[in-house]
Amino acid sequence: MVIKVEHELHKRRLDRNVGVGLLLIGFVVIVLVLTVVKVQGLGDIREMERFDHVARPALEQAAGASEEEGTQ
Amino acid sequence: MTDVTQQTGTYEARMGDYFALMKPRVMQLVVFTALVGLLVAPVPVHPFIGFVGILCIAVGAGASGALNMWWDADIDAVMKRTQSRPIPSGRVQPGEALGIGLALSGFSVILLALATNLLAAGLLAFTIFFYAVIYSMWLKRSTPQNIVIGGAAGAFPPMVGWAVATGGIAPESVLMFALIFMWTPPHFWALALFVKSDYGNADVPMLTETHGRRVTRNHILGYTIALVPVALGIAFTSIGGPVYLAVALLLNGWFLKGAVDIWRRDDADSEADQHAVEKRVFKISLYYLFGHFGALLVEAVLRTNGLGGW
Numbered sequence: 216m217v218i219k220v221e222h223e224l225h226k227r228r229l230d231r232n233v234g235v236g237l238l239l240i241g242f243v244v245i246v247l248v249l250t251v252v253k254v255q256g257l258g259d260i261r262e263m264e265r266f267d268h269v270a271r272p273a274l275e276q277a278a279g280a281s282e283e284e285g286t287q
Numbered sequence: 288m289t290d291v292t293q294q295t296g297t298y299e300a301r302m303g304d305y306f307a308l309m310k311p312r313v314m315q316l317v318v319f320t321a322l323v324g325l326l327v328a329p330v331p332v333h334p335f336i337g338f339v340g341i342l343c344i345a346v347g348a349g350a351s352g353a354l355n356m357w358w359d360a361d362i363d364a365v366m367k368r369t370q371s372r373p374i375p376s377g378r379v380q381p382g383e384a385l386g387i388g389l390a391l392s393g394f395s396v397i398l399l400a401l402a403t404n405l406l407a408a409g410l411l412a413f414t415i416f417f418y419a420v421i422y423s424m425w426l427k428r429s430t431p432q433n434i435v436i437g438g439a440a441g442a443f444p445p446m447v448g449w450a451v452a453t454g455g456i457a458p459e460s461v462l463m464f465a466l467i468f469m470w471t472p473p474h475f476w477a478l479a480l481f482v483k484s485d486y487g488n489a490d491v492p493m494l495t496e497t498h499g500r501r502v503t504r505n506h507i508l509g510y511t512i513a514l515v516p517v518a519l520g521i522a523f524t525s526i527g528g529p530v531y532l533a534v535a536l537l538l539n540g541w542f543l544k545g546a547v548d549i550w551r552r553d554d555a556d557s558e559a560d561q562h563a564v565e566k567r568v569f570k571i572s573l574y575y576l577f578g579h580f581g582a583l584l585v586e587a588v589l590r591t592n593g594l595g596g597w
Contacts, residue, residue: 224299227299227300227301228299230301230302230303231299231300231301231302231305233302234302234305235302245339245342245398248335249335249336249339249401249402252333252335252336256333
């Protein structure tokens with residue numbers, strides 16, 4: 216025997232589940248596009264390096280050069 | 288066989304019930320004024336960042352609406368105008384409203400800080416705090432000046448919009464704040480004059496109940512007169528111009544005439560035509576605000592095309 220569920224409660228739950236699902240998808244899309252926009256807005260790629268923890272020889276050399284200038 | 292509704296015990300809300308918690312009609316005004324604040328600012332914003340900024344302001348306003356509905360559920364159940372709201376009608380549980388309000392407040396403020404700047408996020412956080420705590424929890428039930436001071440919560444969105452674009456505060460954004468701040472009392476008191484019995488039944492100290500309707504009529508006229516220089520003053524700032532000035536002169540004349548009409552009437556006149564003038568002035572007040580901000584938007588569009596301004 217097939218149990219058929221036709222209660223109005225299930226329609227409300229479906230409505231809510233679909234709503235929450237769409238909101239979550241929307242949130243993911245917003246974060247993704249926002250990230251792309253922010254990164255593109257940096258212009259110079261070295262601006263992005265500023266936020267990571269990787270050694271950045273170009274910046275270190277530049278800092279070293281300015282220190283030498285200061286001691287002379 | 289047991290019914291599924293009996294098993295769960297409580298009504299399970301639809302998505303629309305949660306959306307109704309966020310006071311979508313108030314949100315329209317918030318979105319519009321915040322958008323104008325953002326678009327008239329002298330600093331261009333990336334369209335998507337602007338969109339996220341406005342979305343965060345709208346969600347923050349909705350969150351404060353949900354917190355307001357959670358706190359005011361007892362008086363909402365008494366007043367005719369608010370009886371069908373999600374909590375008094377039993378569609379949403381008070382705890383759900385509190386949870387949604389707090390979660391969306393945090394979400395909107397943090398996302399706004401990440402997407403734009405800390406000042407905009409701080410202003411949004413303060414707006415939510417002001418509406419939910421200062422207005423709803425404190426002023427609304429304790430003083431007939433509730434609308435006057437509480438009106439600041441509704442006045443912040445254009446300042447937040449401006450801060451999203453510029454990262455700062457300027458005389459122009461403060462004047463947009465002042466326009467809504469000064470407009471709120473006559474707008475709400477016109478409403479209170481034709482829904483008089485409701486606030487009294489709920490023990491909300493609306494000016495009509497504490498000081499009488501004559502005093503309320505005087506206050507409407509007084510605040511409308513004080514509103515005029517603020518509205519006209521914006522015309523001579525960097526966001527104003529001749530189009531705005533023309534619209535402001537027209538709307539202020541119309542609103543001022545309505546306020547004088549309310550002031551000249553007494554309760555007998557008002558009862559006789561079922562508060563026709565009060566209802567008309569309430570409607571004019573809506574056109575007034577949308578008209579002023581619409582004119583600012585027109586000035587901004589004209590300026591980008593080399594026209595507009597002085």
